[in-house]
Amino acid sequence: MQGKHIVLGITGGIAAYKSAELTRLLVKNGVTVQIVMTASAQFFVTPLTFHALSGLPVVTETMTANDAMPHISLGRNTDLMLIAPATADFIARLAQGRADDVLSAACLARDCSLWIAPAMNRQMWQNPATQRNVSLLQQDGIHVIAPASGAQACGEExxxxxxxxxxxxxxxxAHFTDTPLSGKPLAGKRVLITAGPTQEAIDPVRVISNLSSGKMGYAMAQAAWEAGAEVTLISGPVCLPAPANVTRIDVICAESMLHAVMSRIPATDIFISVAAVADYRPRHPSSTKIHKSDATQQLELVPTTDILAQVAQAPHAPFCVGFAAETEDFVARGEAKRRRKHLPLLAVNDAKTALGSDDNTLTLLDDDGVHPLPRGHKLVLARQVVTHLASLYFRSPDKRQVP
Ligand SMILES: Cc1cc2nc3c(=O)[nH]c(=O)nc-3n(C[C@H](O)[C@H](O)[C@H](O)COP(=O)(O)O)c2cc1C
Structure with missing residues (x-):
């Protein structure tokens, strides 16, 4: 932790007093702590306390004599922004992308990871509005530290x-030491990611598709960007916002995803195939709607191109990472797929519990063996996969492809 720089945001909750001790502990561990306080937070603990503990003047205003734009400078050259405690109101503002005080504006303008540690009355925490806002923040790649249970200042439990x-x-x-490589292990690397399902037309109003939500692929895009990569996300039809700073290209069917991917392969260092691409498509989609009254339909299906296999076989192929969804024999089926497609790394998940869910369980397969990751939020897992793939990628060029 020595030499790290953390922006610690404090909002107006009773637990603000605990952040004074956190500041002291961080400083003791060699961290530079820049405190930012909301107006409400200053009713609970004075900026003077935090100034004394951090050794730095506390930022409370959108403009100061020394810095006309602290909301921009705060989130630059910073290893982490942590909001602790984060009030229900601050979480709501963050979820809406508001920038009406220096702390929320700094969160919007940041160029680093953001963590929030919510603290509030149990009913406020359980309220669907708060839970909805927290879920939005997680989708935006913000790490939410789960609040603890116990006796509360209000007397409730x-x-x-x-x-x-x-x-x-x-x-x-753990965050700083869990990262075996430097803070931005993929800095300067061009990462291409596919996500979501594809839709294969039967007629103008019907498709063959699958239940992929795109959440894992979007989490991978977020994690790769956090790791410093220049990320392009080729997405099938999903209802998700693209992570900030990621170039998103929308496609519908396997064929259009194939073209979008192949045209970018020469300018790609790492290809991560998370999309659930349809294996088959109707051979002759109807150009007009098929009606119920029409004669019994026989749908003739033809296989689609295996995009990942095609990329892995390409001359000067990028480093390829596959994702597989299985319902049984995860390791055996995953390893067979990895070998067949010549992949240095493949992540297998349980299709029965992964599809559509915010959480996932992944098993990573590589030349060193089997690496199960504990069940967790898809973004948390995505960060672990990115760390793992970065370590393989940099290990040695001849390890980039399974023979
Ligand atoms: C005594 C007191 C304690 C409060 N404690 C909390 C709290 O623990 N968590 C919370 O979300 N709001 C709490 N609030 C409400 C917030 O202070 C209020 O929503 C405020 O507008 C938050 O502003 P901020 O998010 O800009 O700091 C408390 C209010 C008072 C008066």
Missing amino acids: GAGRLPEPEELLALIK
Whole structure:
């Protein structure tokens, strides 16, 4: 942690007092801590306390004598922004993309990871509006530290407590030490990712498709961008916003995804195939709607091109990572697929629990063997996959393809 730079945002909740101790612990561990406080937070603990503990003046205004634009400068050259405690109101503002105070504006303008540690009354935490906002933030790639349960300042009992400063410190330490490579392991690398399902036309109003939500692929795009990569996301039809700073190209069918991918392969260092591409498409889609009264229909299907296999076989192929969804024999089926397609890394998930869910369970397969990852939010897993693939990618050029 020595030499790291953290922006610690404090919002107006009772637990603000715990952030004073967190500041002290971080400083003791060699971290530079820049405190930013909302107006409400200053009713709970004074900026003077945080100034004394961090050794730096606290930012409370959108404009100061020394810096006309602290909302921009705060999130630059920073390793992490952490909002602890994060009030229900601040979470709502963040979910809406508001920038009406220096802290929320700095969160919008940041160029680093953002974590929030919500702390509030248990009913406020369970309220569907708060849960909806938290879920939106997770979709945007913001890491949410789950609140602890126990006795609350209001006298009630339940989930909503800010974890103890020592626990927050342990999470931050793990974040920095869990990353075996430097903070931006994919800096300068061009990463191409496919995500979502494809739709294969039967007629103008009907398609063959699958239940992929695109969440895992979008999480991979977010994680690759966080790792410093220049990310292009080729997406089938999904209802997800593209992660910020990622170039998104929308496609519908397997054929259009194939063309979108192949035309970009010469300018790609790493290809990550997460899309659930249809294996088959109707041979002769009807140009007009097929009616119920029409004679019994026979749908003739033909196989689509295996995009990942095509990329892996291409001359000067990029480093290829595959994702596979299976319902049984995960490791055996995944490893067979990895070998067949000559992939250095393949992630297998359980199709029964992964599709559509925010959480996933992944098993990574590579030349070194089987690496199960514990069940967790897709973005958390995506970050682990990116760390793993970066370590393989940089290990040695001749390891980039399975013979
Ligand atoms: C005594 C007191 C304690 C509060 N504690 C919390 C809290 O723990 N969590 C929370 O979300 N809001 C809490 N609030 C409400 C927030 O202070 C209020 O929503 C405020 O507008 C938040 O502003 P901010 O998000 O800009 O800091 C508390 C209010 C008071 C008066």
